[in-house]
Amino acid sequence: MVRSYIKNNQRNWDRHITDAAFALRSVVHSAINCSPYFATFGMPMVQHGASYEIYRKLGTIGDADCQVEAKADRLQLIREKLMKELKLAHEKSMKVYNTRSRDVRFKIGQVVYRRNFRQSSQIDNYNAKLAPKQVRCIVLKSIGNSMYELGDTSGKKVGVYHAKDIFVA
Structure with missing residues (x-):
């Protein structure tokens, strides 16, 4: 991913680490149908500081000192949803793999x-x-x-x- 940012100037590769990390954390993963950041923290990733006010008005972000139990319950629901999504992704991958696999046995001397x-x-x-x-x-x-x-x-x-x-x- 860093290679796509640096182009011809390889001296400043470290300046693009934050861009690559942001992209990896915020993109929706196909197996879990949400971003890794959302799966970890239970809320969408804030891309800009000005977005906090909008998220507070929408009620997706609360103050840190209130609703700890509600947040824990919400995270448990997210974990259960993720487990279901991962199970479905595993079954889908298994089905695709098994369509290409072949059970072959070779005999000694063949x-x-x-x-x-x-x-x-x-x-x-x-x-x-x-x-x-x-x-x-x-x-x-x-x-x-x-x-x-x-x-x-x-x-x-x-x-x-x-x-x-x-x-x-």
Whole structure:
């Protein structure tokens, strides 16, 4: 976020910390449907000192010495609402994740293809854009639920890979 403020002059980056902090605290978060400031303090963030008078007239801000119990009750209601919103956001994320996930089990000795992660190297005269996307391998060992030790076609170990990077031949 600070990078978007500094542009070409990187010497004054610290002058923009307050702007970035204000933006993070005041923006409405999609999971809780309110700003982090509101979730913490139970009132909207005051952007300017002159806004205090308006908030007092609207009744959203009271004096510090009165209505302590009412404020505690209000904050408890906000916390309960936040818990509901977070639960809904979690269920939504879980649904999206589960639509993309696949339950795959590979057998020892099975021929598979793994994603090629080799980077380009000028020293080795190797260009990753021209290389194959997958490399043929053999499953040597299963490690846990989703990790597999793979070897090349001769059986020499090449590494441990996650199931999401392995495809059936």
